[in-house]
Amino acid sequence: MAYKIPLFDLNFGEEEIQAVADTINSNWISTGPKCEELEQQFVDKFYVKHAVSMSNCTDALHLACILCGIKEGDEVICPSLTFAASANCIRYVGAHPVFADISSFEDINIDPKDIEKKITPKTKAIIVVHMAGFPANMDEIMAIANKYNLRVIEDACHGPLSEYKGKKLGTIGDVGCFSFFSNKNISTGEGGMLITNNDDYAKKARLLRSHGMTTMSYQRAGGHATSYDIVELGYNYRMDDIRASIGLVQMKKLPKNLQQRLHVRKWYNEKLQRVKGVILPFAQNEEFVSNYIMPIVLKDSNVEKRDRVREKLHAAGIQTSVHYPAIHKFSIYKQYGAILPTTDYVTDNEITLPMYAALTEDEIDFIVETLDTAVNE
Structure with missing residues (x-):
C-alpha cells in the first residue's frame, strides 16, 4: 500500500x-x-x-x-x-x-x-x-x-x-x-x-x-x-x-539533514509526553546524534498488543517497523542459549515510528494522536 x-x-x-x-x-x-x-x-x-x-x-x-x-x-x-x-x-x-x-x-x-x-x-x-x-x-x-x-x-x-x-x-x-x-x-x-x-x-x-x-x-x-x-x-x-x-x-546534505532531524525529534519528544503507556528511549540524551530512527517501547504490553497498535497505525496510512527482531531468537543463533530479558521485552514491544528530515509538525501531531488512540483505547 x-x-x-x-x-x-x-x-x-x-x-x-x-x-x-x-x-x-x-x-x-x-x-x-x-x-x-x-x-x-x-x-x-x-x-x-x-x-x-x-x-x-x-x-x-x-x-x-x-x-x-x-x-x-x-x-x-x-x-x-x-x-x-x-x-x-x-x-x-x-x-x-x-x-x-x-x-x-x-x-x-x-x-x-x-x-x-x-x-x-x-x-x-x-x-x-x-x-x-x-x-x-x-x-x-x-x-x-x-x-x-x-x-x-x-x-x-x-x-x-x-x-x-x-x-x-x-x-x-x-x-x-x-x-x-x-x-x-x-x-x-x-x-x-x-x-x-x-x-x-x-x-x-x-x-x-x-x-x-x-x-x-x-x-x-x-x-x-x-x-x-x-x-x-x-x-x-x-x-x-x-x-x-x-x-x-x-555527505554535503548530511549536516542540514541532521539539523532538521533534531527538530523532528524535539517535536516527537514534546508530543509523546502526553501518550500514556509509551516509553521513549534516549529521552534524556543531550548529545548531537543522527536520529536515524524513532523507536518507542510500549509499557505493560506484549507482542500481540504491539502488533495491533501497528495495524491501526498502518490503517491510518502511517508506516512503522520493528528494530529489531532479537538475533538470539533466530534459528541459527538459538544454540547459544542467550537469556536476555530486557532485550526480549523490547523486541516484543518496540515500534519504530516515521523519522526523516522532511516530516512536518502537523504530520507528527497526526502520528502521535493516532498512536495515542491505538495504545489507550
Missing part, C-alpha cells in the same frame, strides 16, 4: 543524478577517484587517520573482525537487539557471539555491566552498536576493554556524525563501521566505510578488500604500477565510483 506517511524518505534529487552521470561520463566507474574523495571526506569530518570505502557495512564488520585478530573459537560480546550482520561477522571468522542484554527500556544500547559478566578467557572483542544513532556508554565499555585487553569494534551504521562527549561515534574503539544502505542517513543504495586510527589496520583493510592484491586497477591505470602480487587471501569488498559519487552528494 502507499502510505500517507512513510517510514523514511529517500533524500535524493537532481544532484545525485548529475553526480552519477558525471562519473559515467568520466569513463572510470569502479574503485577510483570518487572513492578516494569520499574516504577523504570521512577522514576530515570524523577527525580520524584512515577511511577505507567498502561494498557494504557487513563487509566492513567482517574485515574489522579480521583486523582485530579474532579467530576460530574466540568469543566476541555483542548485542542481540541489532541487525543480524552485527553477529554474522563474528561467525564469518569462526568465532562465537556472546549476546549481552541492553541497559533498560529507556537505554536500549548494550549494557556494560552485562558485558563484563560475560567475559571469559576466550573473549577477544566487543562489538558495540549505537542504536538509532544514540551513543552507548563508551567510557564504561572502553574501561572494560582496557581492563581485559579486548578490542572494540563500533557498528556505527546508525550514527554518522553522532557524538559521544565530543568524539564522533566510530572513532572511540579500534575500528568503526558505517552503512550506506538505502534507508541510512547517508544512502548510496549499498556501500559502507571502515575507519580507524591504526595504520596497520588501514593498510591491511585496503589489501583485503581487493583480493589481497598489492595494487589496484586504478593505480595501474594511472601509471603508478604495472603489475601486482597477491600476498593474502582477500575478498572483493570494493566500493565503486558510481556509488561513491552519490555518497559525496549525500
